[in-house]
Amino acid sequence: MQNKTKILLFVSLFVLIAVFLIADLILGSVKIPSDKILAILMGEDVKASWNYIILNFRLPKAFTAILVGAGLSVSGLMMQTLFRNPLAGPYVLGISSGASLGVALMVMASVLLPGVFGVVYSFLGSWALVVAAIVGASIIFVIIGMASIRISDSVSLLIIGIMFGSITGAVVNILQYFSDPEQLQSFIVWTFGSLSGVAWTEMQLMAPVVVIGLLMSFVLIKPLDALLLGENYARGVGISVNRTRTWVIISTALVAGTLTAFTGPIAFIGVAVPHMARAIFGTASHKVLLPAVVLIGAALMLVCDILSQVPGNQTTLPINSVTAIFGGPVVIWVIVRSRSVKASFS
């Protein structure tokens, strides 16, 4: 593919994101005229309730969608390269399972140990779930991190990650079995994922962490490219595979762990977007793929957010289902058409 075509594709992706961002702000259960939205964004006071909806609800939600799309896609791309596995994604090392366990404990164990968790709950307030998820994800991350220092082959690490996922999943199941229907429901709602739980206060923590994680991944472009040749060749051209792996895991844990804590585990995007980027740009080079997955992921997530607000209706579909139902066919179509996945992982 010519460089010109690539630049054209990047420009059109930027335009798409802008269009989707505007559409995401316009569409919603409350009808607000688009000229008024512009006025509100320029800082005008149009109508108190409209101002509130746009500035404190739709805008942070759209930003969250962009961060989630970009962050999970980059994490997924790095995991696929590191483990040379087209099915790998940001959650393959059990980070989302760790977060789920934290949340499940927080939501459901309050029945088992009412005293302790009651105190924690009242102390943390609305941050309770976020903190629980971060703690859960961090514990898994520390274990995997220690394992990655001791174990020098990536396949074993992948299996260990999957095993941890299963173990934590089993503990969550047990917790679910013993919990009240009410708590069960609030846990299950968390697993559906939601972009609207992030207000500006949460954004202040989430955005910087995710941006730092993304910047780290851009520093890793060179070693990731070398890893495409296999670990032995990468060492041969002077890449420390172990150090690269550690940084990839840290960056993924930061991005995926933080996002999961605030929005719940959003599946699919992280696995799918790298494949879409490979198909669209026809390359395995991370210099192209990394910015590409950032843009495609952001655009796709914005579309999913638009679709999740059923037009002319008060209901919002769970974002996790929307990403899979609407994104799945797109990815299948792209893959069937281009066959580049096979070329990338032959």
Add this chain to the structure above:
Amino acid sequence: MGDNYCKDILETEGLAIGYKQKRSEDLCLLSDLNLTICRGELVCLLGPNGSGKSTLMRTIAGLQAPLKGKTLVEGKPIRERNFGEIARLLSIVLTERLQVGNLSVYHIVSLGRHPYTSWMGRLSEKDESMIKWALEQVGLWQYANKFINQLSDGERQRVMIAKALAQDTPLIMLDEPTAHLDLPNRVEIMRLLRSLAKETDKAILLSTHELDLALQAADLIWLMSKNQDLRIGAPEDLVLSGSIEDTFKNKSFNFDRKSGNFIMNYQKKETIQVVGNDVMGFWTQRALSREGYQVTCEATGNCAIHLIEDKREWEIHRNGKITTCKNIQELLLGLKSS
């Protein structure tokens, strides 16, 4: 040879290779190795499976710790360096097929410049001219923009050799570079490596199972045998001293010092005389020995084959009867029925 005559690129000092074991004594494959490779030399490491070729290669490349001793490239010890520094001293080409498809030939060769580029991996003009030079050396410059999955296995291996050249190291190590190539490609790769060693003055070390190619192309052969010893010499010296014969000795075949080939040992049947002794005679003899006949030039009394060279025909003389055959296949059938 004096120092002024030959400059060493690779040296090992009292190198012992093997595996450290936790509970028992270390498993030592070879010890006290003082090996050298000079500028412009092509060295082939030969040996049966399990003799420790890969271990020696890995140890020299610094991918595995030696039990004792050290490896020096241009006088610099390998083990005390990090991957980035090692990558400027030696480059490697492996047997394994690349697992990636969507990468251009140019991009893959450019990865050889990694040790020299900044963290951004931006290629300077010098990097770009090195990549072009490397691709021209292996004759693939016109394929620079092709994807690696569009290339044949032989071309892919040449791309990896170009990557090693772009890495601009005094020593290039190749681990069985011809393992899954067909005969023309194997010959082509060996020829290429030999001419590269001569033209670029690099030292090239490769492990291989291609005995006949190694005998023809190598300046020096390192011959490993299963009973933990390493013999070094010009290919012809190793043949004459019988070392190659000893190393590859087996019940089912022999190494023939005269032809430099392996001859399979078939069950011997009757003795046949072959009259005529040129190319046609050579191949007739091969066919007969494959079928288990013993071939001789002297009259045997029971059977003789006369070659009619101008007509390209074979005559079987047996018990006064003469059968004419049009080709070797017919000849073998005729021998069985008569």
